[in-house]
Amino acid sequence: MSVGATVTRVDRVLWRRTLDGVVVLPPWGDVIQLDRTGSLIWELVATPTTIESVVEATALACSVDIDDVMTGTHTVLVALRDAGVVRETLP
Amino acid sequence: MTIATTTTDRFKETLRGLAAYGLDGTGHSLPSEPFDDNAFQHLLRWVQASKLIGLTGAAVANDALVVTPSQRDAVADKHLKAMCHTLYLERLLLDLTDGLDRAGIECRVLKGSAVAQLDYEDPFLRPFVDIDILVQSDSFDAAVDVIQRAGVNRIWHGPRPGFDRRFGKGATLSTPDGYEVDLHRTFVQGPWGLTVDLGDLWKGSRTIELGGKKLLALSDEARLLHAAIHATLGHTASTPFLPSRDIAEMLLFGAVNASAARELAARWQMEAVLAEAVTGAWHLLDLADVTTLSAWAEGYHPSELDERRRSVYRAGGATYTAKSLAALSTLPRFRDKLSMASSLAFPSRQFLEDRNLRYRDWLRRGVGSAVRARRGS
Numbered sequence: 001m002s003v004g005a006t007v008t009r010v011d012r013v014l015w016r017r018t019l020d021g022v023v024v025l026p027p028w029g030d031v032i033q034l035d036r037t038g039s040l041i042w043e044l045v046a047t048p049t050t051i052e053s054v055v056e057a058t059a060l061a062c063s064v065d066i067d068d069v070m071t072g073t074h075t076v077l078v079a080l081r082d083a084g085v086v087r088e089t090l091p
Numbered sequence: 092m093t094i095a096t097t098t099t100d101r102f103k104e105t106l107r108g109l110a111a112y113g114l115d116g117t118g119h120s121l122p123s124e125p126f127d128d129n130a131f132q133h134l135l136r137w138v139q140a141s142k143l144i145g146l147t148g149a150a151v152a153n154d155a156l157v158v159t160p161s162q163r164d165a166v167a168d169k170h171l172k173a174m175c176h177t178l179y180l181e182r183l184l185l186d187l188t189d190g191l192d193r194a195g196i197e198c199r200v201l202k203g204s205a206v207a208q209l210d211y212e213d214p215f216l217r218p219f220v221d222i223d224i225l226v227q228s229d230s231f232d233a234a235v236d237v238i239q240r241a242g243v244n245r246i247w248h249g250p251r252p253g254f255d256r257r258f259g260k261g262a263t264l265s266t267p268d269g270y271e272v273d274l275h276r277t278f279v280q281g282p283w284g285l286t287v288d289l290g291d292l293w294k295g296s297r298t299i300e301l302g303g304k305k306l307l308a309l310s311d312e313a314r315l316l317h318a319a320i321h322a323t324l325g326h327t328a329s330t331p332f333l334p335s336r337d338i339a340e341m342l343l344f345g346a347v348n349a350s351a352a353r354e355l356a357a358r359w360q361m362e363a364v365l366a367e368a369v370t371g372a373w374h375l376l377d378l379a380d381v382t383t384l385s386a387w388a389e390g391y392h393p394s395e396l397d398e399r400r401r402s403v404y405r406a407g408g409a410t411y412t413a414k415s416l417a418a419l420s421t422l423p424r425f426r427d428k429l430s431m432a433s434s435l436a437f438p439s440r441q442f443l444e445d446r447n448l449r450y451r452d453w454l455r456r457g458v459g460s461a462v463r464a465r466r467g468s
Contacts (some may be wrong), residue, residue, distance in 0.1 A: 011303035011304070012185065012302040012303060012304070013302055013303075013467075014178045014181050014182060014185075014301060014302045015178070016174040016177065016178060016214060017174075017213060017215040018148075018167065018170055018174055018207050018215070019151065019152050019166065019167040019171070020167055020171075020172045023171065023174050023175055023178060025105055025175075025178040025179065025181075025182055027182070027302075031175050031178060031179075033171070040367060074257055
């Protein structure tokens with residue numbers, strides 16, 4: 001994903017909380033299960049947010065350094081984008 | 092025997108505690124010790140049958156229901172499956188309402204999906220197993236066509252073409268993979284289905300948003316009355332844990348206007364249904380809180396006509412025919428009574444095939460139902 005890009009949920013995506021995270025259903029295909037960290041990222045992209053802000057907020061929530069969550073957060077965002085539930089808007 | 096009875100009592104008390112979980116005014120509590128694994132599996136089956144997996148999930152997540160780690164995993168798994176099911180149903184709801192919109196057919200979302208979004212703090216607490224859509228009577232047949240074109244097929248046909256549009260509750264349809272859709276034109280089969288002033292259902296509305304699409308649900312008061320019907324006259328009326336919780340959520344935390352709800356109930360000749368549902372919910376959930384409607388319901392006495400109508404819906408006698416025949420008395424025009432009676436007396440071949448019945452069996456059944464209906468008319 002590109003530096004400075006914003007990410008947000010796309011329309012027609014449905015989701016619910018579960019005991020261990022959230023489940024997300026795209027307009028087509030099967031449900032995607034997200035664990036607690038994935039759920040946090042899902043909450044953060046409820047409105048358009050820069051990728052850097054998502055990484056920072058995730059690090060803060062997990063009480064770790066940004067570098068420690070950078071790769072994992074990017075991986076989750078790419079997976080969500082490729083599944084068609086999150087949209088990336090280039091700066 | 093004693094052990095089994097004690098365990099059953101413990102299950103029942105736990106179910107009541109789960110149904111009331113999170114309500115401050117309840118006298119119910121949850122057990123302080125975990126069940127053994129075997130008993131817990133039984134309890135989970137009861138929880139699922141009572142559709143309480145959402146509240147159970149919340150109770151486990153907040154450590155209010157004490158469970159072992161493996162029991163927690165079992166609850167998480169059942170809850171996950173229930174939530175996935177509701178999401179697939181909501182996606183179907185979006186697709187079907189798109190089709191109805193394109194056909195210019197106005198609709199309202201009823202029951203589970205609307206109640207989960209509007210009446211609970213989090214829809215995670217309120218699973219549902221089918222979707223319910225209301226359309227106006229004159230759009231009913233067109234709406235069935237739209238839904239069938241989307242690959243959702245009718246399970247049960249009405250006795251004659253046009254019967255459902257004029258006298259029935261609606262139609263039940265299902266996708267090939269088993270997701271069920273109830274298309275309504277009123278709330279319930281039988282006399283209380285025909286006393287509803289259908290125009291009232293379209294006068295007010297509340298908006299829910301699913302996946303960015305805005306959908307309309309019934310007004311707070313009409314939603315309460317529908318929940319009351321579900322709690323007292325529906326097929327879950329013998330164990331109305333979730334419908335009772337729905338009513339408690341609406342009255343304790345919702346925006347129901349008590350006088351408007353009573354006026355609506357009176358106009359629909361359903362004060363007895365509302366009173367029974369509210370007192371039933373208050374007793375089942377053991378609520379100490381008093382609201383305007385709970386106080387009124389405690390003091391309400393049903394009339395003889397209410398009792399007769401109520402008897403049509405009681406378990407055992409609550410057949411399709413009995414309810415339909417009992418509804419005859421509520422029809423003001425003789426030609427409507429005649430039309431309804433003749434449709435029931437001479438149903439279509441499709442109607443009989445759906446029910447795996449021969450005509451003479453249907454007639455025999457009809458005579459028994461007529462006796463019950465006479466008591467309820």
